[in-house]
Amino acid sequence: MSAAIEVRDLRFAYPDGTAALRGVSFLITAGECVGLIGPNGSGKSTLLLHLNGLLPERWSGGVSVLVDGVAVGPATLAEVRRKVGLLFQDANDQLFCPTVWEDVAFGPQQLGLAECEVRARVEGALATAGLAGFGRRAPHHLSAGEKRRVCLAGVLACEPSVLVLDEPSSTLDPKGRRELRLLLRQIPITKLIATHDLELVVELCGRVIVLDGGAIVAQGPTAEVLADEALMLRHGLERPHALQHLHPHGPEPDLARDGAPRRAASLTPGSGGSG
Numbered sequence: 001m002s003a004a005i006e007v008r009d010l011r012f013a014y015p016d017g018t019a020a021l022r023g024v025s026f027l028i029t030a031g032e033c034v035g036l037i038g039p040n041g042s043g044k045s046t047l048l049l050h051l052n053g054l055l056p057e058r059w060s061g062g063v064s065v066l067v068d069g070v071a072v073g074p075a076t077l078a079e080v081r082r083k084v085g086l087l088f089q090d091a092n093d094q095l096f097c098p099t100v101w102e103d104v105a106f107g108p109q110q111l112g113l114a115e116c117e118v119r120a121r122v123e124g125a126l127a128t129a130g131l132a133g134f135g136r137r138a139p140h141h142l143s144a145g146e147k148r149r150v151c152l153a154g155v156l157a158c159e160p161s162v163l164v165l166d167e168p169s170s171t172l173d174p175k176g177r178r179e180l181r182l183l184l185r186q187i188p189i190t191k192l193i194a195t196h197d198l199e200l201v202v203e204l205c206g207r208v209i210v211l212d213g214g215a216i217v218a219q220g221p222t223a224e225v226l227a228d229e230a231l232m233l234r235h236g237l238e239r240p241h242a243l244q245h246l247h248p249h250g251p252e253p254d255l256a257r258d259g260a261p262r263r264a265a266s267l268t269p270g271s272g273g274s275g
């Protein structure tokens with residue numbers, strides 16, 4: 001399996017001197033769905049912004065981030081941004097057109113695609129996001145869940161090879177969160193999801209990376225990392241409700257997955273990936 005994302009000793013400080021990333025290294029294999037968790041201020045958003053070159057490196061020389069083997073740098077920004085679809089934390093940062101259609105079409109148009117290809121991509125992305133028929137609606141009149149799905153459709157219309165999601169469920173109600181989980185589950189591409197929503201991590205991510213103080217403090221199979229109560233508490237997290245009765249190597253839990261019982265075996269690395 002090839003690495004969809006490789007991060008090597010990534011260090012970054014903001015102009016005011018705040019050290020946000022202190023030597024972060026990890027690999028994500030093509031097709032994996034990986035959760036990025038950690039307390040507020042641990043560096044999750046800063047890390048995600050590096051994955052499509054939105055923050056220049058200040059500390060390290062050389063290569064720190066590779067996407068599909070392409071080193072992120074000034075010369076490769078356009079290529080990297082075609083590969084990495086980034087869903088921002090606040091949907092309102094991503095939606096700026098008068099209609100849903102125009103918002104979703106914006107990315108493909110920037111890629112210079114022919115009008116018929118743009119139309120096909122917008123229709124396909126709206127259908128995938130469960131938004132067929134929403135094209136003429138005004139994004140700012142939509143619910144938080146619908147806005148989030150418009151953003152996702154806009155990202156998918158660019159056909160990225162990696163989806164990077166920053167707190168995708170943060171503003172959603174339980175129904176919106178459930179719909180988002182179902183939707184993400186159906187998108188068969190590599191995903192890195194930064195979130196405080198540990199139920200989402202349990203359901204979707206085969207592997208999890210824990211960030212604190214700008215450094216990786218743990219990573220491994222979701223069920224094992226999240227079941228380590230001492231580790232979770234030490235880093236400002238808590239064991240998710242869905243794991244309360246789960247031992248990583250123990251008996252089958254009765255986890256609800258979109259209303260259906262879930263097998264412990266499905267909480268193994270890579271299982272939460274693409275499907």
Ligand code: ADP
Pocket residue numbers: 014015016018019020038039040041042043044045046047
């Ligand atoms: P998280 O996404 O885990 O909440 P962030 O990446 O937003 O963490 O923040 C990591 C650290 O960088 C924090 O100490 C935060 O205060 C700091 N930080 C974030 N954005 C800026 C900025 N624009 N200028 C200065 N410091 C920042």
